[in-house]
Amino acid sequence: MPLPKAELHLHIEGTLEPELAFELAARNGVSLPYADTDELREAYRFADLQSFLNLYYELMAVLRTERDFEDLANAYLARAAAQGVRHAEIFFDPQAHLARGVDMGTVVEGLWRALGSSEAAHGVSTRLIMCFLRDESAESALRTLDAAKPYLDRITGVGLDSAEVGHPPVKFREVYEAAAALGLRRVAHAGEEGPPEYVTEALDVLGVERIDHGLRCVEDPALVERLVRERVPLTLCPLSNVRLRTVDTLADHPLPAMLDAGLLCTVNSDDPAYFGGYAGDNFDAVREALGLTEERLRELARNSFLASFLEDDEERRARYLAEVEAYVFPRRA
Ligand code: HPA
Numbered sequence: 001m002p003l004p005k006a007e008l009h010l011h012i013e014g015t016l017e018p019e020l021a022f023e024l025a026a027r028n029g030v031s032l033p034y035a036d037t038d039e040l041r042e043a044y045r046f047a048d049l050q051s052f053l054n055l056y057y058e059l060m061a062v063l064r065t066e067r068d069f070e071d072l073a074n075a076y077l078a079r080a081a082a083q084g085v086r087h088a089e090i091f092f093d094p095q096a097h098l099a100r101g102v103d104m105g106t107v108v109e110g111l112w113r114a115l116g117s118s119e120a121a122h123g124v125s126t127r128l129i130m131c132f133l134r135d136e137s138a139e140s141a142l143r144t145l146d147a148a149k150p151y152l153d154r155i156t157g158v159g160l161d162s163a164e165v166g167h168p169p170v171k172f173r174e175v176y177e178a179a180a181a182l183g184l185r186r187v188a189h190a191g192e193e194g195p196p197e198y199v200t201e202a203l204d205v206l207g208v209e210r211i212d213h214g215l216r217c218v219e220d221p222a223l224v225e226r227l228v229r230e231r232v233p234l235t236l237c238p239l240s241n242v243r244l245r246t247v248d249t250l251a252d253h254p255l256p257a258m259l260d261a262g263l264l265c266t267v268n269s270d271d272p273a274y275f276g277g278y279a280g281d282n283f284d285a286v287r288e289a290l291g292l293t294e295e296r297l298r299e300l301a302r303n304s305f306l307a308s309f310l311e312d313d314e315e316r317r318a319r320y321l322a323e324v325e326a327y328v329f330p331r332r333a
């Protein structure tokens, strides 16, 4: 049995495995510029965030119907459950679909068909977080929030993703204020490729409760001190960092130093179909590469539930936390 954990940084569109991409392409009569799954996998050599995003947006062309989004989410939930994920807070990128003529209802209803039955089908509780694309305009983000209004009973919060550098959090002040007024929780990607100042701005201007990635906070000791003091969770994605070249190798990842500093770190998969592994694979990889002790791994799992948006179900959070404390690591060969 794998260590129980929550996944807090997961783009549902980034769970599109090559096999499912080809299946959906055939179902929808969409042609992909790759001969087969092997040729597609060959394209998974990224120089940076943008080179990944180009492929990520290109492959979304196969997602057209409610059933496509349902199948995508079910495939993710099954894989996540097998790796010990008990609770998943799932990002989606509506603007990328609206731009292709796929409306908000198709996306949210389709995802919900899987998320609404996830506890029964997979034993995984879920939340949905709608992300704004930061390389699109602030007006587009406001229109997207407006389009989501009929579905707010299914959406827990808002996030901010896509190309970071040159698109500081302040650009989205207005839409985050509007989201807060609607009772939505707030998170944002910051400090993945962008500078530590973007982390500070996301906290001070957007009022976010968690920072997605936040890796580059380590360049600013005063910021680290603040994140520790205010117990701001960071949703780290170690395999993503290697694939997008934000760290050279996993052995160079600052996760151990960040934990030593007292930061509330969590480990997540980001876009597992593209970056070489799901949540459990990320835990295994950091354990191996960084020599994390069982108590450090337990701390990461505990942090994931402490950082999750389970305020409306504290009983469940307590149950998950108890599972973490009771977990017995298997003997290693
Ligand atoms: O890792 C990421 N960073 C920013 N935007 C994204 N959209 C999907 N994955 C990512």
Ligand SMILES: [Zn+2]
Pocket (backbone or CB within 6 Å): 009, 010, 011, 161, 189, 212, 270
């Ligand atoms: Zn991400």
